[in-house]
Structure formats: structure tokens, C-alpha cells
Amino acid sequence: MDSGDDTGSAYNSQVESAAVDARTFAMAFDASPTPMVVTDPRLADNPIVWVNDAFVDLTGYSRSELEGRNCRMLQGPESDRRAIEIIRDAMKRQASLEVELRNYRKDGTSFWNAMTITPVRNEHGELVYYYAAQADMTEKHALELAMKGTNDELARQVNEQTADLRAALEQKTALLHEVDHRVKNNLQVISSLVLLKARRTPQGEARDALQGMAERIGALSMVHRMLYSAGDVTRFNLEEFADDFMSDLTAGIDPERTAVSAEIEPISLPAAIAAPLALMLHELATNAVRHAFPDERGGRITISARRCETGLRVLIEDDGIGLKAGKPNPAGFGCSLVEMVVKQLRGVITWHDPVPGTRVEIVIPLQQDAPTGSASASAGRAS
Template sequence: MKIENDAHASDFPLDGNVLLGAFASSPTPMALVDARQPDQPIVWVNDAFTQQTGYGRHEVVGRNCRMLQGPDSDRAEVARIRAAIAAGQPCEVELFNYRKDGTRFWNAMTINPVRNAEGVVTHFYSAQADMTEKQRLEQAMRNANDELERLVDLRTADLSAALEQKTALLHEVDHRVKNNLQVISSLILLKARRTPEGEARDALQGIAERVGALSTAHRMLYSAGDATRFNLQDFAADLLSDLNAGLDPERTHLEGAFDPIAVSAAMAAPLALMIHELTTNALRHAFPGDRAGRVTIEARRQAEALHITIGDDGVGLGSAAPNPAGFGRSLVEMVVRQLRGAIAWHENAPGTRVEIRIPLGSED
């Protein structure tokens, strides 16, 4: 018979024996049950079914498919099969079935109702597949994943413990450094008080103040939750509070605006020293005599760089009294170079403005 390309399957009805022969020779285990008989017995199975289950055809025909169930068959899945059959609906399940010799296997079943011309369900057709190896591989994968998660959890716990120990050690180091710097500052101030007024006494007091700024930076690191980071905003707030406490509010104003910028702990001491030096120099030299004025300091993050600006409306660089013993400007420029930054000094008319740019990159 020649079948044209535009023919429909309904144009060529197949003999039932042809279909039965095709199903009988299929490598897929198949079974047909009669929905009209009591207990819906098996009425036909193919050779693949008998090979999968170990039962002969004569041993299964006339019996209900529940004969393949056993102790490990999932009761919920079995109930799902019963509900689908009662409703005349198709269903797909996977559950343990048992062969004739008692060995169990994962059976994936697709069960479909077969209806007559009037739409009445007369039979149920089941196609099956042994999924034991698939389930074994999936279980092995789950076990491997569980073991991997266990090892990751153990490694994470080890790393967390090591990090906690490192953090505690860094806190302890910063605490001891801070205490030692405070002792050094106190000793220098004590020596300054016993030194006659003049350049030597001023120099000792200046050194004590610088050591105090470093002590404040280490106190910030010690009190922070993350000992590897330094909050510039917190340091600036402490510094400005200390400096404002020693100023005459009727004559000198010190104002600051800092973004909440966290930088690496390695940058803490250089930044603290630089900011302290520029601010105290402005307060000390920009307003000689009874001159009133204002000092402002800002720190902003712009792209991948820290921008610091310190300005005053004082007498300016050119008009300030010379200080042969001073090295504040040299100290600031040295620190900026250490931080791979750039600094510019400007006459502000009136006053002075210092602009500093320090790259943050991966440090922030």
C-alpha cells in the first residue's frame, strides 16, 4: 500500500493484531489490565515485562499489578495510582517494585486509560522502565553533594576560626600599640613641661601631638569590628572634637565634612598623621595675634581616589611667620608620597588651600 504524504492515520486503520505484535516485540515492558473485571486483573504482558519482573506470563495474567509491590513501595505513590485509575486519568510514578526473586527495582510507570467508542474506560495500559541505575546515580550524586557540603562547612568553620584568631590578634596588637603610644606621648609632654619655653619645648609638644594622632588611629582600629579597615570619618570626628576643645570659639572655628570612607588598616597611621599635621598647622600659623578665622577640612571619595581638602581664611603661605625649626610641610609631602598620592598648595586670597589626591583602588 502506498501512503501519500498528506494522508492521515485515520485513513489507514491498523488491525489489532498488528498493534499487539508491535507491543509484544517492544523492548519496553508493557502490561494491559481489564478495567471492567473485578480487581482489574492483568490480561496481557509482553516479553520485556516478563524479563524485567522474572514472572512468566501465566504467573501474572489474571492478577492485579499490586503483586509487584512490597514493603518499600511508597504508599503515597501507590495511593496516587489508585486515585488516577478511579478517576480514569493518566498518571506517571516512580516507586519500588519487586521481582519474582524478591529483589527490588525502581519502576517508572506511565499508566493511561483506554476508552471504547462510547468513551468508557475499558482497559489501562502501562509502559514501564527500570530506573534503578538512574536512581543509584542520583543517590550517589546526592551523597557526593552532601559530602561536599559537609567538607565546605568544615572548611568554612576552620577559616572562620582562623579569621577570628587573626582579628583578635590584630585587635590585641592595636590595643598594645595604642597604649604604648599614649605612654610615649605622656613622657614627651612631661619632658616638654620641664623644658624652658622656646623651640625645643615647641618641638617636644609637636611630637607629642603627632604621637597622640597615631594613638587615636590605633584606638579606632582596636574598637572597630573589622581590624583590617579604618573608618576615616570616625577618626576625623574624634580629631576635630579634640582640637575644637582647645580653641576659643569666639575667634577660631574648625569645621569638617567627611564621607564614611573605609580604607585599609595599612593607611590608618599615614592618613591620621597627615590630617592631624595639616589641621594643626593651619590652626597654629594661619591666624597670628588675635586674628579670627576658620579652618575647613573635607574628605570625599571620587571614583577610585580619596580627595582631601584643607583650607583656611588666614594670612596665607607667603605672609605666615617663618619657622626654621618646622618640618610640617615636609612631613605631609613625605606621607603623601608614601601613599602614592599627589598634593597641591594654593594661595586662597585670603588664606591657604591644600588639595590631596590619594588612590584607593583595591585598598577600599
């Protein structure tokens, strides 16, 4: 046998081997559990030219009913027009794509068809087929729909519970505002009664004590008036609080003789400390007004409050005669009251006696629980 015969035998062996490989691939695709279909874009309307058994089982059509027809035969009334346009556009561009489309079986039942469509080209790069591997995603969509229904129901329940909580909170807020309003009115009545008694009491320690008590009750009334008008029943703005306090403090002061100024940061504080804080500021400020400038002496009082590393730092200063030069008042208990309130607030108070004047420095820790003890019952929020 010459070399020509050897070459021909080799070629025939390659052809036979290629044919065997093709048949092997065809048998593998036929037996695959993945539905597969091949269409021929060179023929009119790009018809189906091959399907495997899994595709036949998926659609319910026989091979003879499928071959020669376009895949649009599986579309129906609920097939997404947008997805169909995406398929058409990809085929115009001869591009691969992945898409899900609602298709219909022969018996009319629908299923969600996930398709991976791939153009197949020959050795010259020419488009000869479209190959599509498919999967039934109906159960996945049913699960998604069930989960959506569950999520919608959960969202509805959450919205209902949120609405109930909001209504309960609004009711509680309205109740607390009403409590503040009533406490304010009651304290104003008590303050008026005490003042009335003071006016009918002869001048002396008893009358001074009654007037002082009426003013302290008035300071507490001012707190509940402010809390009643505030939007948040749990906290208050220190700057707004100070504005009300300063208005009450300076109402009866001659501004030509005594100047009172305040530098207050807009700090949000727990409503529970509003009453003790008001008592403390009232006691220190009114004491400065009354005792720092005797004999028609003029002067200045400065009140400041700002954050510090340990909490809230309050400073009350005057340029009056000072602590040591003041007249002792055996019946007075202002200093004791201030120290009691500062202790109640878990703070620290420091008395300074510069020359001239008096300086009181108070540091109160923030982010604390409501004040405890007997004093908080009278100074805290009514509930």
C-alpha cells in the first residue's frame, strides 16, 4: 500500500471518528435531564430543528408537533412582552442572553421557563443555529410569590402594631401633658394661697419664709408649664428652659441697678431633672439678687450652663459683696436646699468667695436615671 493509500485511510478514520463523536454528543444531549432545543435561523421563521426528551416532557408536545415551528408557539396571554422584545433584540444582534419567560404547555398550563440562548457559528463565523438550554422555574416563582405574600402580611402586621404603638404613645403623651397642666394649675393655686397668707402675716421671719416658699412653688409651676408646652414629654431643651426661667427671674428686678445675663447651651436633658434643676437655679439666682447687692448697690449676675467632660457644668457668678460679708440668716435654708438638690442630682457643688462677689460651680452627670429619694417626689415629674 503506497503513501496515498495511507493518507486516505487516515482521513477516513478521522471522518469516522468525528461521526462517532457527533453521535455520542447527540445521544448525551438527548439523554440530558436539562430541556434543550435547537433552531435554525437560516430557515424561514427560525424553526425548531431538534429537541431532546426533557424538552418534550416539559412542554407536553411531541417532536413532530415541535419541529418546524417557531418557539413562540409556547407563548401565551401572560407572557411578558418586555422579555419577548429582549429575546428578539438579542437574536437580531446574534448575541447570547439569559431570560425568564412565562410559557405554556400543550394542555394550557403555564410554567416559568428560564432560558440560556446561545448562537452557534461554523468555522467561518457564520450563524448556523441557536441553542437553548431551559429550566422550569415555576416552583421558584411560586415560592417567591408565597414569600412576598408572607412579607406583605408581616409588613401589614408591623404597620398595624406601629400604628397601635403610635396611638398609645400619643395617648400617653397627651396624658402626661394633661398631668403637667393640672400640676401647674395646682401649684399656681398653692403659690397664690401661700402669698396671700404671707401678705396677711406681720413682717418678720414667718412672712419671709412664706414668700420664699411661694416663690419656690412658683419655680416648680414654671417647670410644669414648660413641660406642658414641650413636644417631647421625656426631655427638655435647657436653652428654652433658661429663657422661661430668666423671664420669671428678671420680672421684678430693676435692670438699671442689677444686670442679669445668661449663656446657656441648647442641651437636651431628661425631663426628670427639670424640677430639681429649676429649684437649684431659682435658689441661687434669687439669693444673689436679694443678698449680693445691699443698700441699693448695683451689680451683675451671670448664669452659664454648658457641657463638660463629666456632664453639665452650671456656673452662677455675681460681683456683689460676697458670702463672708453677707448677713447671717438663721432661719434661711437656701444653701442647704441647694446642696440637697445637687446631691439628689448626683452632682458636685463648689462655693467660691472671690473678691468681689460669689461664684457657685455645679457639675451634674448626664445620662443618669431619674432622681431618687424623698426630694424627687416633690421636685420630679408628677405621674
